[in-house]
Amino acid sequence: MSENAGLPSTELQSADPAEYTPKPTLAYASTVGFQAAAVGAFVSTIQNALGTHGAGASGFLTRTGGTIGFFGAVGATFALTESVVANTRGKDDALNGAAGACAAGFLAGIRKRSIPIAIASCAVLGAAMGTFDYGGKSLQGSIESKEERRKRFFKNPPTTMPAHSGAHSD
Secondary structure: OOOOOOOOHHHHOOOOOOOOOOOOHHHHHHHHHHHHHHHHHHHHHHHHHHOOOOOHHHHHHHOOOHHHHHHHHHHHHHHHHHHHHHHHHOOOOHHHHHHHHHHHHHHHHHHOOOHHHHHHHHHHHHHHHHHHHHOOOOOOOOOOOHHHHHHHHOOOOOOOOOOOOOOOOO
């Protein structure tokens, strides 16, 4: 699905790069939800392998399969909330990620059937994601290419000096 599906052609070719481009909410939420469900399937498999039971290999669906759905729901909730907030505000900044993480954390607290845990999870995950987004969305600090890091790491060869005439001047 195209990121700009449904937009008039005059809005597609904006000359101002700082102008906000709306995000495709459902496409983004479903993509992130499926990716998170894949991670949930991996976690469910690990839970099944480490547990003692008689269900065998099918236990990753029958015993711990709820993990798959929960991970998918949390991922889709994050992406949906982030996209809706961004499209409503018309800005792409750290507040969008903070709102999405808050909604995902609240969902995790509701799974535990505890409002205090839901509120705390909302606050902690929202603050963490907001800080991450505000810091440039990178764990490395600055975003630079491998070539730039290589050039910065290695010393530059010294420049050759012109030959001296033999007489020293003080």
